[in-house]
Amino acid sequence: MRRRRILSAAALGGLVPFLPGKARAQRLPALSGYRITRWQADPFARGSYSYLARGARLDQRRDLAAPVGQTLFFAGEATNSDHPSTVHGALLSGQRAAREVAGTGARRVAVVGLGAAGLGAAQALAAQGLEVTAFEARDRLGGRVWSDHALGVPVDLGAFWIHGAEGNPLTQLAQETGTRTIEAGFEPFYMFDHRGWTWDEDDVPDAYWDHMTEQSWAADLEDLSADAEEDGIGFGGPDLMLPDGYDLVFRGLQGAYETRLSSPVDEIRYDGLGVALTVGGTVSTFDAAVVTVSLGVLKADAIGFTPPLPAPKRDAIRRLGMGLMNKTVLRFERPFWDTRAGGFGYLAPEIGWFGLWLNLMPVVGAPILVGFNVGREARALETRSDDAQIAEALAVLAHMPRG
Numbered sequence: 321m322r323r324r325r326i327l328s329a330a331a332l333g334g335l336v337p338f339l340p341g342k343a344r345a346q347r348l349p350a351l352s353g354y355r356i357t358r359w360q361a362d363p364f365a366r367g368s369y370s371y372l373a374r375g376a377r378l379d380q381r382r383d384l385a386a387p388v389g390q391t392l393f394f395a396g397e398a399t400n401s402d403h404p405s406t407v408h409g410a411l412l413s414g415q416r417a418a419r420e421v422a423g424t425g426a427r428r429v430a431v432v433g434l435g436a437a438g439l440g441a442a443q444a445l446a447a448q449g450l451e452v453t454a455f456e457a458r459d460r461l462g463g464r465v466w467s468d469h470a471l472g473v474p475v476d477l478g479a480f481w482i483h484g485a486e487g488n489p490l491t492q493l494a495q496e497t498g499t500r501t502i503e504a505g506f507e508p509f510y511m512f513d514h515r516g517w518t519w520d521e522d523d524v525p526d527a528y529w530d531h532m533t534e535q536s537w538a539a540d541l542e543d544l545s546a547d548a549e550e551d552g553i554g555f556g557g558p559d560l561m562l563p564d565g566y567d568l569v570f571r572g573l574q575g576a577y578e579t580r581l582s583s584p585v586d587e588i589r590y591d592g593l594g595v596a597l598t599v600g601g602t603v604s605t606f607d608a609a610v611v612t613v614s615l616g617v618l619k620a621d622a623i624g625f626t627p628p629l630p631a632p633k634r635d636a637i638r639r640l641g642m643g644l645m646n647k648t649v650l651r652f653e654r655p656f657w658d659t660r661a662g663g664f665g666y667l668a669p670e671i672g673w674f675g676l677w678l679n680l681m682p683v684v685g686a687p688i689l690v691g692f693n694v695g696r697e698a699r700a701l702e703t704r705s706d707d708a709q710i711a712e713a714l715a716v717l718a719h720m721p722r723g
């Protein structure tokens with residue numbers, strides 16, 4: 321892949337050679353807490369992030385981004401051709417949409433959704449002196465950036481990394497807001513399998529590296545377009561984590577606009593003169609609207625558009641893919657793994673099942689492991705109960721090399 325992405329083989333760096341040897345399944349210390357995500361079932365996300373699906377064209381991200389007339393504008397990670405599927409791509413798309421609105425003479429503007437794209441759009445529109453009202457379906461800001469504190473330390477249940485620190489607007493926002501960042505990832509990286517064997521880099525089957533591509537796009541290999549590698553260019557430099565919570569960078573996107581939380585938009589009527597938004601039976605009118613909801617929400621037809629969106633946009637919504645990545649976050653009473661490791665790869669009999677683990681100990685200072693599932697494995701797991709998912713995760717971890 322041309323860019324360093326979340327979990328690509330390139331991002332993993334060199335595997336640490338580990339002497340092959342047999343280890344027994346071990347008893348694990350007790351869990352002191354857990355968090356499990358279900359991004360597919362989440363009605364305001366309907367997946368984790370977009371990918372170029374088989375049958376989709378690269379230029380369809382532009383079709384998704386294209387304004388409809390002078391009143392309806394679109395932003396969100398899936399609309400960004402250069403930086404799709406990322407937080408910074410979402411932010412830049414919101415700022416791009418704000419520039420488009422500026423050219424129309426609109427005075428009163430609605431923003432639908434307050435994730436990175438909506439926050440970027442609302443701040444930029446307000447900075448131009450426009451009267452901005454932002455509608456957010458959830459009772460919190462940030463969307464797919466979700467910094468959770470239930471385990472006693474900040475753990476991000478959506479995005480973890482600023483991908484490519486150099487020239488990245490999020491790096492700048494982190495600096496401006498005094499948000500701590502650290503270079504952290506999966507290195508050093510150790511592989512183990514379902515028999516408790518540890519693996520040397522040279523022996524890791526190709527199927528596992530294919531699975532890393534699936535991890536990057538949160539999609540199954542057979543669903544990815546052959547052009548997926550050309551999808552986006554990204555920024556260079558190291559990937560950064562935000563140990564005190566990703567959402568802290570959003571403090572840099574405040575502005576003089578009205579925010580309405582717990583306000584899901586049900587319908588958007590638009591014509592050449594303006595837009596009318598329906599929220600819980602109440603209609604509000606504006607000169608223009610910037611829609612930033614996820615591709616998954618658009619696919620689900622969760623917002624009714626009247627008149628229907630133009631055919632190229634509907635085709636883009638249908639053909640671009642919405643991937644699924646879920647995290648299983650486990651806090652133990654004490655660590656049992658090598659806490660100097662960045663991450664662990666797991667070779668299941670069916671490669672992909674809990675195929676990747678991140679050691680959060682160096683990041684947040686607490687004994688926490690994060691298991692990643694994507695695509696078919698994530699879909700299969702998501703419908704299971706918390707207890708069932710935890711049992712699966714612990715069965716895998718029982719084979720992890722001891723520290």
Ligand SMILES: Cc1cc2nc3c(=O)[nH]c(=O)nc-3n(C[C@H](O)[C@H](O)[C@H](O)COP(=O)(O)OP(=O)(O)OC[C@H]3O[C@@H](n4cnc5c(N)ncnc54)[C@H](O)[C@@H]3O)c2cc1C
Binds near residue numbers: 326365408586614
């Ligand atoms: C598990 C996971 C891991 C990820 N890892 C990374 C990573 O490490 N680095 C990275 O750069 N990116 C990562 N991403 C992707 C990144 O989080 C997204 O690309 C980005 O946050 C999307 O921002 P957005 O503003 O486009 O969409 P969203 O954040 O989804 O914002 C859209 C907003 O619209 C709201 N909304 C939905 N429906 C309605 C409605 N009807 N009315 C009003 N509001 C509505 C939603 O609640 C949401 O707040 C990850 C995502 C996930 C899920």
